[in-house]
Amino acid sequence: MPATDQSERRITDRLRRLAAIPPSSEVVLGIGDDCAIYRPRGSAEDLLFTTDFFVEGTHFLRETHKAPDVARNALARSLSDIAAMGGAPRFCLVSLCTAKWTDQKWIDRFFDALLAQAAQYQTILAGGDLSHGDVVACDVMLCGGVPRGKALRRDGAKPGDAIYVSGLLGGSALGLATGKGKAWKRHLNPEPRLQLGSFVRADLRATSAIDISDGLSLDLRRVCIASGVGAEITDPPRFPGVTPDQALHGGEEYELIFTVPRRQRVPDHFEGLPLTRIGTIISSPRGEVIYKGSSLPPRGYDHFAQR
Amino acid sequence: MPATDQSERRITDRLRRLAAIPPSSEVVLGIGDDCAIYRPRGSAEDLLFTTDFFVEGTHFLRETHKAPDVARNALARSLSDIAAMGGAPRFCLVSLCTAKWTDQKWIDRFFDALLAQAAQYQTILAGGDLSHGDVVACDVMLCGGVPRGKALRRDGAKPGDAIYVSGLLGGSALGLATGKGKAWKRHLNPEPRLQLGSFVRADLRATSAIDISDGLSLDLRRVCIASGVGAEITDPPRFPGVTPDQALHGGEEYELIFTVPRRQRVPDHFEGLPLTRIGTIISSPRGEVIYKGSSLPPRGYDHFAQR
Numbered sequence: 144m145p146a147t148d149q150s151e152r153r154i155t156d157r158l159r160r161l162a163a164i165p166p167s168s169e170v171v172l173g174i175g176d177d178c179a180i181y182r183p184r185g186s187a188e189d190l191l192f193t194t195d196f197f198v199e200g201t202h203f204l205r206e207t208h209k210a211p212d213v214a215r216n217a218l219a220r221s222l223s224d225i226a227a228m229g230g231a232p233r234f235c236l237v238s239l240c241t242a243k244w245t246d247q248k249w250i251d252r253f254f255d256a257l258l259a260q261a262a263q264y265q266t267i268l269a270g271g272d273l274s275h276g277d278v279v280a281c282d283v284m285l286c287g288g289v290p291r292g293k294a295l296r297r298d299g300a301k302p303g304d305a306i307y308v309s310g311l312l313g314g315s316a317l318g319l320a321t322g323k324g325k326a327w328k329r330h331l332n333p334e335p336r337l338q339l340g341s342f343v344r345a346d347l348r349a350t351s352a353i354d355i356s357d358g359l360s361l362d363l364r365r366v367c368i369a370s371g372v373g374a375e376i377t378d379p380p381r382f383p384g385v386t387p388d389q390a391l392h393g394g395e396e397y398e399l400i401f402t403v404p405r406r407q408r409v410p411d412h413f414e415g416l417p418l419t420r421i422g423t424i425i426s427s428p429r430g431e432v433i434y435k436g437s438s439l440p441p442r443g444y445d446h447f448a449q450r
Numbered sequence: 451m452p453a454t455d456q457s458e459r460r461i462t463d464r465l466r467r468l469a470a471i472p473p474s475s476e477v478v479l480g481i482g483d484d485c486a487i488y489r490p491r492g493s494a495e496d497l498l499f500t501t502d503f504f505v506e507g508t509h510f511l512r513e514t515h516k517a518p519d520v521a522r523n524a525l526a527r528s529l530s531d532i533a534a535m536g537g538a539p540r541f542c543l544v545s546l547c548t549a550k551w552t553d554q555k556w557i558d559r560f561f562d563a564l565l566a567q568a569a570q571y572q573t574i575l576a577g578g579d580l581s582h583g584d585v586v587a588c589d590v591m592l593c594g595g596v597p598r599g600k601a602l603r604r605d606g607a608k609p610g611d612a613i614y615v616s617g618l619l620g621g622s623a624l625g626l627a628t629g630k631g632k633a634w635k636r637h638l639n640p641e642p643r644l645q646l647g648s649f650v651r652a653d654l655r656a657t658s659a660i661d662i663s664d665g666l667s668l669d670l671r672r673v674c675i676a677s678g679v680g681a682e683i684t685d686p687p688r689f690p691g692v693t694p695d696q697a698l699h700g701g702e703e704y705e706l707i708f709t710v711p712r713r714q715r716v717p718d719h720f721e722g723l724p725l726t727r728i729g730t731i732i733s734s735p736r737g738e739v740i741y742k743g744s745s746l747p748p749r750g751y752d753h754f755a756q757r
Contacts, residue, residue, distance in 0.1 A: 179576035
């Protein structure tokens with residue numbers, strides 16, 4: 144498989160082409176954003192749907208991550224997708240494939256942590272599936288709600304828009320590298336930016352948004368490709384002790400990148416969380432991100448590039 | 451782990467207790483049936499949600515099942531859950547975890563078969579997730595629609611109701627055992643009973659229904675437990691060459707078990723598919739299934755019992 148996100152993009156591009164959605168369908172947005180959008184007939188609300196795998200050996204390690212860590216991070220990935228589209232979570236389905244090494248206690252602790260985090264974000268556990276295999280895998284499907292036609296998408300950024308990022312980047316990557324300190328805590332306790340997502344959608348007239356799950360360089364590029372634009376950025380704000388590379392490319396941040404019209408006022412902070420302007424959307428070959436005058440390669444985390 | 455479905459039931463019973471649903475919630479049915487039910491405000495339709503894992507080494511074997519077999523069976527499991535509640539499929543999300551042995555061609559053939567089957571059942575592929583791990587795993591989330599308040603559930607069977615089953619049972623189990631002939635084809639090409647599910651719901655005033663994914667004995671017992679009743683049955687109709695045990699306990703049938711009020715007329719066939727009365731719902735200790743005068747142990751397929 145080729146490096147970067149080429150392989151994953153080849154599959155999703157192909158599927159988007161093949162999985163045609165009839166114009167009359169209640170599915171108003173399919174493959175290619177953080178969530179699919181479904182518009183039930185007669186409903187004032189659009190429903191957002193996302194699903195995320197969390198797999199032993201790829202997303203977590205048996206020796207490193209305890210059952211509650213696995214549960215919290217698996218759910219956070221999906222919650223963060225809902226946040227990126229400005230939605231509020233409604234319910235989740237959780238599929239858990241257990242392995243020989245996961246005993247009853249592990250399973251109970253997994254679900255206890257999952258239910259605690261779900262309750263914190265007003266999310267109901269409505270169902271799922273239990274299975275068994277050689278490794279542990281967890282797939283979380285989350286449904287969110289957003290006012291009809293108002294979901295934030297990746298494809299609305301326009302040249303001249305200002306690019307913002309929330310929080311301080313690179314902490315999760317640093318934590319995973321060192322396994323200690325505040326960065327490790329940050330890695331283990333992701334905070335999906337649901338309040339921020341709603342604020343950005345409703346109050347900042349954002350033109351696009353995405354969450355940083357695979358790294359700033361890769362996720363910003365996804366916005367650029369979807370919107371048919373480029374981006375020019377400076378160094379993003381860094382978590383203490385983090386290298387510029389970790390801030391640019393580190394994954395599992397669950398902060399939001401969003402773009403707003405150039406004259407839109409954006410506060411320095413939202414509920415204590417820094418909001419920092421890192422650049423501007425430009426007209427440019429599809430998808431290019433310019434950093435300090437050069438094209439920034441998308442080196443963010445891509446599971447398919449690990450082969 | 452204890453044998454039979456005790457272990458899985460322990461987990462789901464615990465979760466149902468812990469995952470309380472507030473009365474004001476749009477989630478009107480949570481853990482414990484084939485699908486969860488969500489009622490969007492203002493919508494004339496209830497939405498059904500189900501998710502099913504399909505895991506290498508547990509549900510399929512790398513050497514035995516080709517990519518299209520994996521795709522068709524993974525999707526059929528979820529389609530069958532929608533059929534069991536009398537719904538019509540709307541869209542799916544497909545999470546695929548690939549392994550080192552799945553090359554680009556395997557992935558393309560997987561999705562081509564999945565899309566072909568989805569199209570056959572008017573199901574849109576609206577999204578999903580791609581990941582990578584040591585074994586192949588696929589999780590299919592399916593959303594279906596059903597007229598508001600009309601979904602068939604497991605918990606409505608009443609003493610005196612007649613018990614029916616569709617089709618001829620045991621073919622999938624025989625196919626898996628022999629790997630050849632019509633039974634093998636049957637195993638590889640499951641046919642979710644979506645038209646039948648709608649007919650049973652709308653025209654037969656069914657009081658309960660479930661699909662046979664884990665075997666008649668286990669799945670009928672689930673209806674009995676949910677409804678607080680028992681059942682008395684005779685031999686179900688058998689696929690050619692099948693033993694009585696395979697018909698009673700074989701999984702992955704995707705036929706429907708349903709109950710109707712005692713005076714309800716039920717045709718012998720529905721669109722060429724036999725509908726056979728196999729017994730009667732009785733007042734009995736919770737969940738007991740009586741077969742030829744004795745209690746029938748639920749020996750159906752339970753992943754947790756394989757340890």
